[in-house]
Amino acid sequence: MSYFAFLSEHGPTMLLGTVTTIKVLVCSTILYVIISLIFGLMRLSKNPIIQGTATVYIEFFRGTSLLVQLFWFYYVLPFFGLTLEAFTAGVVAIGMNFGAYGAEIVRGGILAVPKGQWEGAFALNFTPAKRMRKIIIPQIFPIILPPAANLTVELLKATALVALVTVVDLTFEAKQINSITWLSAQCFGTALLIYYIISRFFLVPFLRWLEVLAARKVGKDKI
Amino acid sequence: MNAEWRWDFAIEILPQMLWATLNTILAAGVGYAIAAIVGLLFLLGQRTPIKIVNMINREIVEFIRSTPLLIQLFFVYFVLPQFGITLSAWVCGMITIGLHFGTYLSEVYRGALEGVPKTQWEACRALNFSTFYTYRKIVLPQAFPIAIPGMGNYLVGIFKDTPLLSTIGVAELFHAATAVGGYNYRYLEPYTIVGIIFLTLSIPAAMWIRKLEKNVNLAQGKIKKEQL
Numbered sequence: 001m002s003y004f005a006f007l008s009e010h011g012p013t014m015l016l017g018t019v020t021t022i023k024v025l026v027c028s029t030i031l032y033v034i035i036s037l038i039f040g041l042m043r044l045s046k047n048p049i050i051q052g053t054a055t056v057y058i059e060f061f062r063g064t065s066l067l068v069q070l071f072w073f074y075y076v077l078p079f080f081g082l083t084l085e086a087f088t089a090g091v092v093a094i095g096m097n098f099g100a101y102g103a104e105i106v107r108g109g110i111l112a113v114p115k116g117q118w119e120g121a122f123a124l125n126f127t128p129a130k131r132m133r134k135i136i137i138p139q140i141f142p143i144i145l146p147p148a149a150n151l152t153v154e155l156l157k158a159t160a161l162v163a164l165v166t167v168v169d170l171t172f173e174a175k176q177i178n179s180i181t182w183l184s185a186q187c188f189g190t191a192l193l194i195y196y197i198i199s200r201f202f203l204v205p206f207l208r209w210l211e212v213l214a215a216r217k218v219g220k221d222k223i
Numbered sequence: 224m225n226a227e228w229r230w231d232f233a234i235e236i237l238p239q240m241l242w243a244t245l246n247t248i249l250a251a252g253v254g255y256a257i258a259a260i261v262g263l264l265f266l267l268g269q270r271t272p273i274k275i276v277n278m279i280n281r282e283i284v285e286f287i288r289s290t291p292l293l294i295q296l297f298f299v300y301f302v303l304p305q306f307g308i309t310l311s312a313w314v315c316g317m318i319t320i321g322l323h324f325g326t327y328l329s330e331v332y333r334g335a336l337e338g339v340p341k342t343q344w345e346a347c348r349a350l351n352f353s354t355f356y357t358y359r360k361i362v363l364p365q366a367f368p369i370a371i372p373g374m375g376n377y378l379v380g381i382f383k384d385t386p387l388l389s390t391i392g393v394a395e396l397f398h399a400a401t402a403v404g405g406y407n408y409r410y411l412e413p414y415t416i417v418g419i420i421f422l423t424l425s426i427p428a429a430m431w432i433r434k435l436e437k438n439v440n441l442a443q444g445k446i447k448k449e450q451l
Contacts, residue, residue: 059422059426060422062429063421063425063429064418064421064422064425065383065384066383067386067397068397068418069418071397071410072418076410076411153289157290157291158291160291160292161291161387163293164390171291174297178297184297184298185305188294188297188298189302192286192290192294195289195290195291195294196286196289196290199289199290200285
């Protein structure tokens with residue numbers, strides 16, 4: 001069976017799986033960005049309870065494996081009467097795991113804003129909330145976007161894991177087709193290629209564009 | 224199904240889980256050793272003065288880095304037998320982890336080498352040291368401390384990615400938990416124990432790496448004792 005015959009027969013199925021993969025990618029990216037901003041700010045709080053909560057959350061999610069968390073969400077939560085759909089469990093597990101890594105990036109970004117900016121806001125008598133919202137947060141994006149872009153590419157790769165909790169994504173379809181046809185090289189090769197294309201030609205250029213945009217917003221593009 | 228945590232069951236399966244943890248640690252160690260060597264090979268490919276080799280090397284690294292480890296595992300495990308090479312799940316897993324994380328480690332090495340100031344190279348040139356001597360006595364001793372945090376992070380990273388090996392049937396911790404859970408129809412205790420074991424191993428490891436980093440910086444004179 002030639003590769004083109006393989007593609008014409010199984011290509012549409014794989015494309016359907018790719019759509020699911022992209023859905024997981026988009027949903028969990030949104031979730032992880034929100035979580036990282038919240039926990040990154042909490043981590044810098046002066047209140048020991050808020051800061052402690054964030055530290056425990058971050059250490060817990062960074063200390064255990066994503067796969068373990070995923071299975072925990074999908075197989076163990078039903079014990080506590082909370083049954084998540086496979087897709088939801090996948091998105092929540094990935095979002096919370098990467099949110100923990102992202103929170104550290106956000107924390108580093110906030111700390112990296114030059115001291116003069118803090119002092120300037122203080123001198124102008126801004127309230128702490130307003131200082132954060134109007135002065136500090138807009139400036140962290142050029143700092144945090146490069147590491148966050150790396151993390152997002154990692155997230156795309158991590159979406160493959162949701163196949164193991166029966167989300168019908170690209171990996172799941174590849175496995176399925178493999179078990180029917182035993183054309184392993186073709187189906188896993190195609191899946192690898194699709195992930196590569198998503199990452200190289202869509203995700204990475206998009207993130208670079210965001211970086212340029214963020215740099216322009218604070219007038220750093222002329223350097 | 225009830226939400227009660229059963230201590231008797233947890234204690235009953237604990238020895239089995241701890242035994243499987245040894246397999247996980249072994250897998251992480253062997254995988255890391257392979258990755259460290261593969262990383263050197265990729266670094267070599269990157270630093271050879273032949274343009275075409277650089278280009279091919281970069282594309283390979285880029286491809287491996289932007290595709291999921293899980294599918295790479297499947298690829299190696301299912302495709303190699305088609306070409307007449309039948310390897311055990313263990314060997315396949317180690318090769319894949321070595322290749323995957325080798326690309327990351329090569330970036331760490333590269334960053335460390337580039338972190339050595341250019342003037343150091345120029346001084347060696349001025350003193351007429353050979354390239355080998357420059358690397359051995361001047362560049363590598365300075366590059367190593369820069370590489371330590373990155374290398375340590377990927378050791379923990381590999382450790383946390385070993386559960387993926389269970390998908391191709393390597394009998395490590397996560398595989399044991401799934402087997403025990405399926406046998407007894409109880410997933411609460413096995414998966415929770417796995418989580419706890421991972422936490423108790425990776426948090427001290429991360430702390431140890433942070434301490435190592437500080438010690439090396441201290442020994443290098445990059446930070447003073449008072450700053451700690």
